[in-house]
Amino acid sequence: MMRSRIRTHTLEARLEISGVTVQQQRVAFIVSNVAPSVTITQPTAGRSFCTGENVIFRALAGDTDGSVAESGLRWADGAATLGTGSQLAHAFATPGARTVTVTATDNDGATRTDRVNITVSACTNTAPTPGITNPPDAPGSGSDLDVYPSTSDEHGVYLGITLQGTASDAEDGPIPDADMIWTTSRADLQPGGPSSGAQQIGTGRSPSVRLYSSCGYPLYGDHTITLTVTDSAGNSRSMNRMIRVNTVC
Helix, strand or coil: CEECCEEEEEEEEEEEECCEEEEEEEEEEEEECCCCEEEEEECCCCCEEECCCEEEEEEEEECCCCCCCHHHEEEEECCEEEEECCEEEEECCCCEEEEEEEEEECCCCCEEEEEEEEEEECCCCCCCEEEEEECCCCCCCCCCEEECCCEEECCEEEEEEECEEEEEECCCEECCHHHEEEEECCCCCCCCCCCCCCEEEEECCCCEEEEECCCCCCCEEEEEEEEEEECCCCCEEEEEEEEEEECCC
16 A cells, blocks of 8 residues: 655746846646655565564665655554564464554655564464574664675675574574574575575574675665574574675676
8 A cells, every 4th residue: 555645836937137027937846755665574474473472573664755764664453553663573462363564654744555464373382483693683774784795706796794593492492503594585696596586595503605696787686584493393483684785797
């Protein structure tokens, strides 16, 4: 859903000779405020969670002709407001299907809404808790990390980074490294992977990876980096970060 504001302006021109107006013309024109953009990046659609579990919601918002403040991002479950900001933690007390929305309002009052459908269930086994410490969360930014790397190899320009994550479980304790899987959404930019979709790039708490960009249009690669952790009962949870790898070709 999108709502934008339209303003009418009048431009006036005068021709004066010796202080006397000899010609005057007015032109009315309309300036339309471009609505902001907003995308829910976490959780992905169709995910299941437990009652009482803190569900992390994240969204990225932007505006080409203005700005979106943290207070301009409103999360809701139906008619009930859950909170504001680009990141929100909320625990649902009762099971059921939920449609959670986030509405971005820019500095001129234009709005746009995104939504995600999730399921909340009464669980008998606690799901694991993932965390990403590098790159850190950057609320209110277009991405969590925006870089112009100067490194390259035979596959192109890349960002070399050591990802850092945590994972624990109420029943299992620390999650083994083998059950901490890192992926990127840009398999099309990574060597040796499929031409689209996600590609695994590492495992464990601190894998060192290379994230590639492109010399095609646009001159950057937006990677959604996801850490998925799985406990011994097969329950899995994910957390993500957005990394933009720019290219100077």
